[in-house]
Amino acid sequence: MTARRKQFLVTGGAGFIGSHLVDRLLAQNPARVVVIDNFDEFYDPQIKRANIAAHLNNQAYRLVEADIRDYAALKQIFSEQHFDAIIHLAAKAGVRPSVSDPRTYTEVNINGTMNLLDLAERNGIKKFIFGSSSSVYGPAAIPPFKEDAPLAPISPYAATKASGELLAHTYSHLYGMQIVCLRFFTVYGARQRPDLAIHKFARLISSRSPIQVYGDGGAERDFTYINDILQGVLAAIEYDSTPFEIINLGESQTITVNRMIELLEEALGQKAIIEYRSPQPGDMPRTHADISKARALLGYQPATPIEAGIKKFAEWFKRGAKS
Numbered sequence: 582m583t584a585r586r587k588q589f590l591v592t593g594g595a596g597f598i599g600s601h602l603v604d605r606l607l608a609q610n611p612a613r614v615v616v617i618d619n620f621d622e623f624y625d626p627q628i629k630r631a632n633i634a635a636h637l638n639n640q641a642y643r644l645v646e647a648d649i650r651d652y653a654a655l656k657q658i659f660s661e662q663h664f665d666a667i668i669h670l671a672a673k674a675g676v677r678p679s680v681s682d683p684r685t686y687t688e689v690n691i692n693g694t695m696n697l698l699d700l701a702e703r704n705g706i707k708k709f710i711f712g713s714s715s716s717v718y719g720p721a722a723i724p725p726f727k728e729d730a731p732l733a734p735i736s737p738y739a740a741t742k743a744s745g746e747l748l749a750h751t752y753s754h755l756y757g758m759q760i761v762c763l764r765f766f767t768v769y770g771a772r773q774r775p776d777l778a779i780h781k782f783a784r785l786i787s788s789r790s791p792i793q794v795y796g797d798g799g800a801e802r803d804f805t806y807i808n809d810i811l812q813g814v815l816a817a818i819e820y821d822s823t824p825f826e827i828i829n830l831g832e833s834q835t836i837t838v839n840r841m842i843e844l845l846e847e848a849l850g851q852k853a854i855i856e857y858r859s860p861q862p863g864d865m866p867r868t869h870a871d872i873s874k875a876r877a878l879l880g881y882q883p884a885t886p887i888e889a890g891i892k893k894f895a896e897w898f899k900r901g902a903k904s
């Protein structure tokens with residue numbers, strides 16, 4: 582007897598993290614993957630087309646170009662297919678742009694998440710993974726951040742992610758859905774979003790243009806390599822011991838932005854021209870994950886420290902940022 586193919590719905594599956602996850606799910610035979618993505622213009626949609634180019638040739642893959650705000654379109658997809666699990670990564674990402682466009686962030690990140698939870702419940706889908714963010718903790722959180730720390734978001738983006746977690750908790754409680762909210766800590770690696778610091782700085786350093794650092798460069802970040810995030814997401818899909826969990830996925834090796842720039846300079850073989858500017862509203866002064874819960878519940882073992890990860894990122898970048 583052959584095993585029934587599991588079918589996963591990945592929202593935002595054309596994006597940075599989502600497209601890597603789809604690579605892994607498709608490699609994990611016998612999985613089928615449906616992706617919902619609207620190729621949002623937050624950054625060049627052609628980059629997302631390139632991310633999924635190889636997926637389109639796979640018989641086990643289906644792309645649905647739809648907006649998660651469009652309930653009717655989502656309802657149609659759920660009426661056609663059953664999903665063993667939903668991995669919800671579609672979102673308006675980015676802290677700073679959310680300050681100037683809070684309503685769109687709310688519509689996509691809160692109403693869109695609501696639409697997916699509602700349709701999951703109506704269609705008897707019990708397993709839901711929500712891509713949350715370290716930004717929910719806020720600037721006063723004591724490092725390393727533990728999942729039970731009080732939340733104090735300071736950007737609309739962070740507030741929408743905290744809201745998504747609350748909706749997820751409600752659905753788990755009311756309908757017995759098995760939900761894991763994963764708080765990602767600054768993810769980087771091949772295909773990283775072009776707006777994120779490592780990728781943006783690499784582009785500017787390579788073209789000998791100045792890079793703007795907001796603050797004095799002493800802000801600390803827990804940079805997490807994409808393969809480690811994937812390890813955590815795949816383990817969360819399998820996890821079923823408790824109905825609802827919120828789990829940090831970080832590297833737990835925080836470094837300053839200045840140190841990250843030094844590592845990037847070494848990896849690219851090029852010095853940066855740095856312009857220091859005032860800190861931006863909404864930016865967190867530090868992020869640092871306590872990953873003991875991820876280790877205990879998911880067997881999570883991040884394996885790529887930033888020194889090694891930046892080299893891998895730079896190799897990808899120097900190849901022309903392809904694949």
Ligand SMILES: NC(=O)c1ccc[n+]([C@@H]2O[C@H](COP(=O)([O-])OP(=O)(O)OC[C@H]3O[C@@H](n4cnc5c(N)ncnc54)[C@H](O)[C@@H]3O)[C@@H](O)[C@H]2O)c1
Pocket residue numbers: 592593594595596597598599617618619620621622623629647648649650669670671672673674675689693712713714715764765766767768769774
């Ligand atoms: N990259 C990080 O460092 C990081 C950190 C914390 C949390 N996250 C979260 O992880 C998830 C994935 O992030 P990413 O870095 O891969 O971002 P990304 O922007 O590359 O991917 C998000 C995808 O969602 C799609 N999308 C946006 N709005 C949509 C809509 N209305 N309908 C359908 N699809 C839509 C986009 O087109 C994109 O392909 C997001 O939820 C993000 O908030 C990312």
